[in-house]
Structure formats: structure tokens, C-alpha cells
Amino acid sequence: MKIMRPMGVVGIAACAALVLAACGSDPASNNSGNQNSGAPAPSGTANVECGGKSPLSAEGSSAQKNAIDIFSLKYQAKCSGQQVNYNPSGSGAGVKQFNAKLVDFAGSDSPLKDGEEATAAKTRCAGNDAWNLPLVVGPVAIAYKLQGVDKLTLTPEVAAKIFNGGIKKWNDPAIKAVKGNEGLNLPDKDIQVVSRSDESGTTDNFQKYLKAAAKGAWTQGDGKQFKGGVGNGAAGSNGVAQAVKTADGAITYVEASFAKDGLTAAQLDSGSGGVALTSETVAKSLDSASFKKEGSKDLALDLDKIYASNTPGAYPLLLTTYEIVCSKYDNPDIAKAVKAFLTVAATDGQQPLSEKGYVPIPQSLQTKVLDSIKAIA
Template structure:
């Protein structure tokens, strides 16, 4: 299991350099982006101190990464700690906007239509919140189906599974993508996130973009497919899918692996694509930053509808949502110290946790934004 995980992670490390090309980074000189941040991260100064006990809440997809960051933070800044509640992206944003935590973790950006951007600005004393992407990872279509270890799905077929248009594993549409496979006459049991989740938002954006009109339910952090059984958090859906033959869910790669789920290939129009280092790298190559200045919002939607051969199209980035200004001096100092550690020495343990360490050039973009927090 760990070998598979490291394969995907290594692909993300290599592909992270390509992300900077797509973003137009001035710092992406030849060879610079291909190096992990871990190599010289210890040289980045960290000004410890300020608030002793920070609090944050949100994305369960990044919980294991945050645990790694907290450990590194405590080693670098003795007596300093962060308490992270992996309650889901939606809950994290609500707690941040309600001034109940110091920052939020979210798998999708703040929503203007829901008033989240305005609420965050109010919470930040009239200043905008920034999105700082610290954790990257692919989303797996994880399933458990006895006798079927190799399965291909398309965006259109996945949409029909998750909105109830396809109910049986031997449906002709699935069979057409899996010539020669012995598919059972078994009911498909959809498992979805019942709590508000950025993973759900990204997954539904993918379905909306890649399904050729089969997904009409829209996107958002609440699952809108109208079928299946809901479970809370990434661990909850992965555990539920892993316990029932015929189940399928959408979940971050590490959770799918931990629960021994099979992972479907995705046919984006150019043939079946396995989730691995090369295919994830090709997908991240298309990512662009659509935020301005130090607000590093990524435009991943362009990936979802791509028909690039060999590109795995289902990815997410997890943001730390922070106030650009508006913290008291002690809180700002501690947040900057924690995020600096997270973006530098904290990256060293991410591969073992199933995530992708930041490439050096993207690390520098994050450090610039972190330094500007006030």
C-alpha cells in the first residue's frame, strides 16, 4: 500500500514544477521548480512566539498533513501548538468567519454567492482573506466489488452512478468501458459525504464539467446527487465503502488506500487513465492561479474537462484560509510561524502521510504571502 502511495506522491512532487509554468511564475527558472522544498527548507528563518495555542478547523482531507505540520511546529517552536478540528471544509469556514478559530482549512475557495467572502472580510476587520494552498492530492473513485479489480469509468458514467441514472454494476454503459470484464448483476451502493466538504465540491465540479450534460445537479459543498448513503468526513466514507461489496465513493487517495479500496481508472475521452505519478503530473501541468496578489486561488476546473491523453483529471488542493490583515499581534506572529514551518520543514513528512511536498518555486510564492500577513 505504501508503495502505491509513494508512487502517486512522487508524481505530484515532479508535477508541482509544472504547476508553476502554468501559473507563469517568474521564479520558475529551468530546474528550479523540479526540486522539492525539503532540500533547503531548514534555512528559512522562523520567528517563533506570539499566541501559544492556535486553533484551526476544517478539511478532513488534510488532517494527516496538518498533524505532520503540528509536529514540526512544536519541534521548531518549543511551547507552541495548534489544535486542529477536522470537521469538514464547510464547518471550518463557518468557524473562521465566526471568529471561533484562527484560520480554516478548506478544499475549495470561499464562495461569493454564499456570502463567505464578505463574511471573511468582516471577520478580518475589513480586510480580505487569502487562500494559501499547502496540501495537494488526487481524488480517487474508490470502490469495492468482488471479482473486479480493474475498472474504467468516464465522467459521464460516474455522473450517472452518483445521481442514480445507473443502478447496476453490469449496466451497458459501464460494460462498454470495460470490454471483456465480468461485471456482476449487483446494485451499486453510492457512499457520499454527508457533511459539507470541499472534496464534494471539487468532485461535483468535475462531474459538471466532464459528464457531457449527465450531471445537472450543480456543484457545492453539499452532495446533490440524491442517491446513496451519507457518511461524515473522508475517513467515514472510505470506511463505509470498504465494508460493503458493491460500494463506490469519491475520496482522497490516502483514505482509499488505507481502506483497501480498488481505484477506478478514468477515461477522459482519450482512453483509460490510471491514477499514478505520470498521469497526475500531466493534470497538474494544466493548473493555473486565478487569484490576485497573495490570494493564491487555483483554477482547477480547466483540468476537469481536459481530454489530454494520459492525464488523470480528478484533483483537489487544500487551502489554509487566513486573514491578510486584522489579527492581533500575537496571533499574527504565531500564525506566520506555523505556516512558515508548514511550508518548509513541515513538508518533509508529507510523502509518508500520502501527500505531495511542495516544489521549491511554489514554496517561495507561499512564503511571500505568509510573510505579508499582518
């Protein structure tokens, strides 16, 4: 697989490009956020005990970089003089830096894996468990650039075969046969797959989706490294989006807000007809969400049920951005600042994201997140 030169990361001035966003509402505003989301919006404020370490250090998911920028501004407004330095190096790098005790918390598009990764995190936390706390939930697009084709429907099976090389041409009969693609002028052109070259939670979630939904068409497994074995690689969400924009006939998987300005997001047909990627269709998928460890303060979501579902009108390809933290820190100043920052992010930090029209965190999930944050010691 060829590796493309990494692209720059979008900065704070591009907050509108955030891909994964939760929305909330300030009770005083009488604004319910995304009213078509199908889930109640979380409340917008909470008591925050400011202080502790400044600046906090964090690293990880590039998909949530713009969210962290917004959260940081709200944190500074709530807690004067407090700052967070966040390096959007990718989920894999963030977890490694956290486990090496080089940062105070990590951002990841997938939770810590049981086994070596979780064990290393527990060691880093001085024998205490590390928790995965979801702050934003949002969709992943299968984004493409193909001249003359502005609406395309893919089944999980067809998507799997594109990303593992089983389908190589845009006019392949399997693509033409998908309901909704009738009459499309699909060209005799090579499909150019673009994947993440760096370790990525987006890659992990996308491959988990294919594994769960593609009914045996994806046998390559999952993980933060792309295992399809075809195409070119580019670093970061912006990197893969830019790579596809420059190549007619290219396709990738990327967080939804990067699927714009020349890219088109494919509709997904899980068995009940093609479903476009919207906040409403993603919210409908959240109805079947559950936790991997019910009753625990570790809030890693079990998304397999969503990925494998065929609920009519539901868009199942989504991911959760987690902040990975110690349940108990060996430095109380770090614990105090982490709790303050995450409390602001889960409350005041939500409203600006809702104004961008993204998927809301349900009230019930926000309540669980705040309960876990309170328990950090």
C-alpha cells in the same frame, strides 16, 4: 438520503494515511523528493520568526488532519512551546468557525466562495481580505468495492450517471462499453452510492469535476453538500471509506489514501484512454493549473481547466487543501504565530510528506505561498 453514524478520525499515529500531501526536499540531502512528479520539489527550509499566540486554534478539512499533525510536530520542533489545536470537523464547519471568529485559521478543500462566504470572512478579518493559501495538492479517487473486479475504467459521463442515479446496476451497458472494461465480469448487482453527509470540500471538488468534465451528464451543480440525490451518506473521509468497505457493490469519492485496504480506485478516461491514479499522472494534470486571481496574494487555484482536460496520461480529479487566513489580523500575536506555523508547514513540514510518496507542490507554487505568508499582517 440515509445518514450513517460518523466514524472516528484518524489520529497523529496514522500520518501515513494522509491523502493530500506535498513533497519537498532538503537541499542538503540532494534528494529531489518524488523525482517522477514532473515538477521541481520545493526547498525544505526557511527562516521562521517564532512566537505569538499559543496554542493557535484551527478547524476544518478532515482530509488534511494528518498533514496538520505533521506540520504541528515540525512547528513545535522549530518553535519550542508553540502549538496548534486542529479540529477535523470538515471544510464547511471550518469555514463557519473561522467566519464566526472562533478559530484563528480554517482548513478547506475548496477556497472561499465569492459572495456571502467571502464577505463574511472579510467582516471576520476586520474589513481585510481573507486569503486561500494552498499547502497540499492531491488526488480524489472514485473508490469502489466489487468482488471479482479489481480494475475498472470510468468516463466522466458514466461516473456522473452513477452518482446521480442514471446508472443503477454494475452490469449496465454504459459501464461495459467503456474502453478497458471489455471482458469484465460485471455482476447484476445494485450500485450503492456512498457520499459525504457533512459539508465537504471534497464533495465540492468532485461535483465541480463532474460539472466540468461530464459534458452535460451532471446537471445537479456543485457545492459542499452532495446533490446527486441517491445513496447513503457518511461523515468524514474515513466514514465514507469504511461504509464502502462493508458493502460489496458500493462506490464513493474519497481522498486517495483512503482508497485502500479493500477498496479499489477506478481509472479515469477523459477521452485519451484510462489513466490510473498515481503521483506521476496527477502531477501531469498540474501543468494546466492557473490562479483565479492572477497577481493576487489570494492563491485559490482555478481547477476547471484541469477537470475538463483530456491530456494523455493525466489524472484530472484532484483537489487542493487551503489554509484560510486573514490578510491582516486585529491581534498581532495571532498574525505572528499563524505566519510562523504556515512558514514551517510550507517548508520543513513538506519533507515528511514526500517520504510517503504523494504529489509535490511545485517550487513555483511554494514561492508564491511563502510570499503570501510574508505579507500577512
